[in-house]
Structures are given as C-alpha cells and as structure tokens.
Amino acid sequence: MSELVRFSVSLEADLLESFDQFCEQGRFATRSEAIRQLLREKLTTTAWAADAADVAASLTLVYDHHKTRLTDKMLDIQHAHGERVVATMHVHLDHDLCMEVIALRGPALDLQRLAADLSGLKGIHHAQLVVVRATDETANGHAHPHPHDHPHPH
Known part of the structure; x- marks a missing residue:
C-alpha cells in the first residue's frame, strides 16, 4: 500500500x-x-x-423467465462471450421474475458491449453493470498477478 x-x-x-x-x-x-x-x-x-486493459464486472439482470426464448437468447450471448464470462448465479425472485448475476472479466469495452447485448433483450426488466479494476496497478509500481522472481513486501 x-x-x-x-x-x-x-x-x-x-x-x-x-x-x-x-x-x-x-x-x-x-x-x-x-x-x-x-x-x-x-x-x-x-x-x-x-478501455482499461483488464477490468472485472458484475452484471445483474432481472427478467421475466416466461418471456419466449429469453433464457435461450441470454445463454447464447453468454456462450458467444465465454472468454469474458467468469461465473453466473441464478435466483428465483417470484413466480415470474428471476435475477441473473454474471461475473465478467476482460477489456472494458468488451464487457460494456456484452452488457448492452444482454440488457437490450426483450423481457429484461432491470440491468446494472458494476465495474471495478481487476488489478491494482499502483501496488509497487506494477500490476499483479505475474510470475515472481523478486520478492514483494505483501
């Protein structure tokens, strides 16, 4: 620090x-x-x-799971961007609504486009993208992780 x-x-x-x-x-x-x-x-x-080289993000979507082919479209988009999707969590909110939380990582603009593709689908009620730096580039003057041949005080 x-x-x-x-x-x-x-x-x-x-x-x-x-x-x-x-x-x-x-x-x-x-x-x-x-x-x-x-x-x-x-x-x-x-x-x-x-367009930072590497960011992490969570995309939270609330949607009507009864909407025809919506979940199929959501999965198709996620699979098309498999290198950016780290993990997903699915929550049943009530009889009609579900929440999907998708952990993402990669170049900022790629994640923004992916979020726009998903949030623009018909049947999505709410979409929120939260972005954080994936690396601490201020730590000891360089980003982590990387192979270490030199010690760090952390």
Whole structure:
C-alpha cells in the first residue's frame, strides 16, 4: 500500500451536510474512507472510458423467465462471450421474475458491449453493470498477478 497523504478540501456547508449523510447511510468509518471509495469509483469510470486493459464486472439482470426464448437468447450471448464470462448465479425472485448475476472479466469495452447485448433483450426488466479494476496497478509500481522472481513486501 502506498504512503498515506493528508490534504484539505473546501466545501459548501450544504454539500458537506449531504456528504455526511452519505457517509452515515453507507456506514463508512470515516469521511476519508468514503472519499477513497468515491475516488476509486471515479477512477474506474475513467479507466472504463479509456478501455482499461483488464477490468472485472458484475452484471445483474432481472427478467421475466416466461418471456419466449429469453433464457435461450441470454445463454447464447453468454456462450458467444465465454472468454469474458467468469461465473453466473441464478435466483428465483417470484413466480415470474428471476435475477441473473454474471461475473465478467476482460477489456472494458468488451464487457460494456456484452452488457448492452444482454440488457437490450426483450423481457429484461432491470440491468446494472458494476465495474471495478481487476488489478491494482499502483501496488509497487506494477500490476499483479505475474510470475515472481523478486520478492514483494505483501
């Protein structure tokens, strides 16, 4: 982990009040923890826009499993992108609705296209893609995993 650096930020009182409510609702231990998470999320979004080499994502879909051929189409798309689909979890929500959570990994734009292909199917009620960096490129100046011939302090 890199060295901790302190800095100050000036905010309007109402913005700080809203941020403190955000921190409380998110159960962050400190404002610093909340700011770190927000910065990581924004940096991930920036990396997404730059088509970061490797990101991980979860795609959550809620859909009507009675919709004709929808599950077949969903499976066809996932199989066509088998190198990007890491795992899936299927949950029965009620008589009509199911939730599919799909773990993905690969280039950001590939995952975005895959998510768009799935979320655009008729019968999908909700789709949400959450993207995170798949590697910590700031750790000791280089990404992991890789073969090690040199020790790291972690």
